[in-house]
Amino acid sequence: MTSRFRTFALSLTRPQKIAIMVVADVIALPICLMLGYLLRLGEADYLEQYGFAAATVMALATIPVLYLSGLYRNVVRFFDVRMLRTTGVSLAVLAIGTYGITIALGAHPPPRASLLIYWFIAFSYVLFSRLFVRHLLHQSPAARLKRPRVAVYGAGEAGFQLVNSMRDGRTHTPICFFDDDSRFVGRHLSGLRVYGMDDVIRVVYGADIDEVVLALPHASPERRKFIVNRFASMGILVKTLPSLDQLAESSALEYTIREVQIEDLLGRKSVPPMEALFSRCVQGKCVLVTGAGGSIGSELCRQILSRRPTTLLMVEHSEFALYTIELELKTRFPNCQVIGVLGSVLDEPLLERITRVHRVDTIYHAAAYKHVPLVETNMAVGLRNNVEGAWVVAKVAAQNRVQTCVLVSTDKAVRPPNVMGASKRCAELIFQAYAAESDVQTTFSMVRFGNVLGSSGSVVPLFREQIQHGGPITVTHADITRYFMLIPEAAQLVIQAGAMASGGEVFVLDMGDPVKVIDLARSMIEMSGLSERSETNPEGDIEIRVTGLRPGEKLYEELLIGSHVSRSEHPRIMSSRENSLSLASLDVLLRTLLGQCRQNSEPGMMSALQLIVPEYAPYSQWQRPTGDTAPPAQPVRALLSYWQDDVPSVAPTGRTALSR
Template structure:
């Protein structure tokens, strides 16, 4: 009864594909019987062939029963002696083949000796034409036993490959150049990879009848004309480094339209057999947004950092930690990293001490608003470069707690800037944001206030520090940014939440942002605000739709998109330059200098003293009111502080 239940379950459940792991090995005695059967065939074939080759007209008599019995018995003896039946046939090796050779050879020799001896002693002929017969028997029996094992081995190999191919993703490799062919060959040569190369894809029309590596070449029009089901494809593999951004965008749009998954592989130069399977992965939205990074003037940057003392605030954050990694490449004498987030600071400490054991690091858990905690660092290390990346940046959170933004973004920046001036730091580079331009929220306004203070300090009497500000948009993959947030929502099955269908943002990668910071540190003369040419802005709705499709899902079918409404202080469009700002070019076409309105140091110092006192008293409304006096263009949007603008 249990057996019938198992059979019924096997028939009516599962994927109806034979699982070779369920096929048990045959008992060894059955293998021995099969081998004996092939010995019978070899004897019969040898007798038939000898009779056909015999030219004698005289009939020769011999007893076949004795011949069959002697040969089979001798074969079994040597099969048992050499254990030819003991190996698992589907895993046969050269050793198993050699055992068969020895067993059949010894059988032929022993049978020949016995037959000859019997004939000499008694005159009884057991085998007709014994020498030719035994030669034919040896060859035929060995070939039959060998072919049987070869057939079983190949059958299981083909069945195993078929099984694997049904479980693998069927993909096309984009391109017919040497790079694409090398990637395809690497996949074909590695049966453990979960990909099955169906063919190649190209825009060229002169190759549609040709084959590469035995695979057909598809043209773009074929993909456009057919559905995913008609093509019997799961996805397409691209080599990202081989294409321009516009070309890749065009291909990816086509693949997403056809619901094909898009995978990316490294270039051949980066290819290592040991981890090739790990380097093929789904194309990420960062790959589509990433542009050619700024080229850093390495010699100038190295000169600014080599054997120098460097301070990085916010060094455990997304931007600060990347600045830390890049600065460490230039062998400074000491790098002091300040952050108030304990666990991230510990994690970056472990990473940096492992990666750069020869560099002296000092990781300090501290709040930059506490000047008594920060000043001893300036006094002890006498910094040459200060990178100020510490800030509160989450718009809705800061809108709820404006006094906290003042303590960190305003007071903290003031502490660092004044200490840099006092201890004659060579260069002070502050990381700002595009939200500081015509701000609609407290976070952006607090960063604009910090920009004004840093610029005002540049022109104070006796100052030798060059104060430089860098301003850029949203950073891909940074803590709390939209892309990691969307990824988590997609992994959870949705919904993906967007505040407004028309909201638009600029994007850049973390390496790009940090390249800008380092470049600004070398090219700034003091008092500038550097802005980055961030290309075209992207609608967040388009971003979410592409991310869902790149993850292999259908928007609003598999993963819902829900609009939640603008958050307090949020605006539809971000800007990098204010209306009355004038831009000046630099020798790097991707970087411009924004000539924003400035404020005298004496004037902004009075404002700062007032707003800092209010922040310590937790006077939220008063804090925002003073902030609006410092930054007149600050107009609250979708916020309780809109009443202050009337």
């Protein structure tokens, strides 16, 4: 019966639904007035004394008054408190108007107390009639299926709205609250009891909780990580609410609940950009991005267009990647000039032409091969793309007097044991050499950061896919550690680097302490509501398998070569002095290296590479026995601990900027 009514109601057109509501109200509201008479006067005989003039006026006035109040325009399934308030005021106006019009018509006016009684009866009718229909419409087949039993962590405003939304949506069953605040523990909110963290195990297992939703939009990353790990260790799936801004509409609350992302567990807040720096080299300028179809390049393009450049030029050698990002950006920013250029950074005439014709102001060079094992086994191609590509970009920028040119580098460029890292260090040296030239008007700078979460080749999507397939998760070494940052953080750092540069700096974001990759894998297993399969837990769900270091892979990464640091405009971005080469001497070494690349001589390429990057030590010199552990990576903040407010900044030439 209920399902047939729901099907019938949903099949009606909007005018048909309004017509049914109008007819029902025209009939019911005069009856409500007659009931008000009866309750006030006590006997039905008195009704004849007052006649039916007021009831007739009520029927005629019902439609325009309630229509103007918006009651008929409101969707019954989303009947809210604001609509109730409007309805109450409208019914009061209707009652008072009925009294006045009855007198104006010369009829016997109804008792004033009966109108007050009428208001309560009519309001109850409107409320319960709409709620009844709403209840019937929510009784879908899906609503009768087993719904997850949910505990809400956070007995505040966000938690209160979330529980009410769950009850309206009927897709989850709220069971209880958890909260750290002892003032709430033991009390009830929205009819549910609030428990403390000491009761977690007893309540979760006793009440058969399926999920926990964090309603703590402003909790610190450390606190969120602790809570997630606590419930994940019990096999409970944890979800979260993004922010209180997204909780303004209670009807949308359930759609803002999302799975806890791995970035929630890194234990640090994202580094916000400084607005003045963020716009300085972009707003009102012509900007060129190489490697625009990659993870960093595409995010750079998005961030740049949000700052209203005159033109964005995107250079990309992959046709599909360029098509994808160009389509997205032209859809999102229809009023901005976006030009896709299909080509390689090795094509010097192409880069020279577009830079000259469009009078480019700023270049962000993000085009590079970044996968360590692939570059290690394809040495010649990797060196040409990463080294010669940076050389071409720097040369074109200097010749065309581009204002700012920023290189996207990597922490693998610091004391590299692999070809990819050494090639990026070469690229840094090229930019440093051009920055040191007195006749070059372009400001060259570099950005060095660690692993970017969510980028192509990142361990996070790899681990997620391995978990979805039932494992095992593959980790190359039990002690391997990495620095992690978010894609927006990386793009914002690149853009700010150009704004702060005076020439030759390498900017590095403080990404907190390095994270053990195996701990990251365990956190992702727990976040999925699963357990690790190990010798101590043979019945677990997902195995973590150590496969051994790949060629050229380091156990740990570093952010700095030198240790002399000074401040910059951004409070978390600093500078460090590093060695550099003159452009004249570097020119000879680069020609030797690229000559070996054309001959595809691996020994020759490695020897030439070591002449440019003396700290480059091929993988065989770094490889350790499986049982050895890596020396702990030194956190950035430890290197900066000696700062004094009165320490003068070092000279700009050859500087490396460090984000603290």
